[in-house]
Amino acid sequence: MKALFINGEYFYYPKGVSNFEEFGDYLRENYNTFVKLTRLSDERIVPPFFIDEYTKETYVNIQRIDFVEEAEVSVMT
Secondary structure, rough: OOEEEEEOOOOOOOOOOOOHHHHHHHHOOOOOOOOOOOOOEEOOOOOOOOEEHHEEEEEEEEOOOEEEEEEEEEEEE
């Protein structure tokens, strides 16, 4: 599955967003300093493999993003 890799952490795309281009549109349409995203925790795992129950809702300050790219991850239940 595709995910966002932002400043060294992995996140699910927001609901209704499925690719990097749509994420850019989402940010333009819903501009706010903080964007609510679901972080894929890297505790007890090795990226790009994640466990769904270890996710956490968090707010990301989009003005503090230094690096963002799309990544391919595997999320297990």
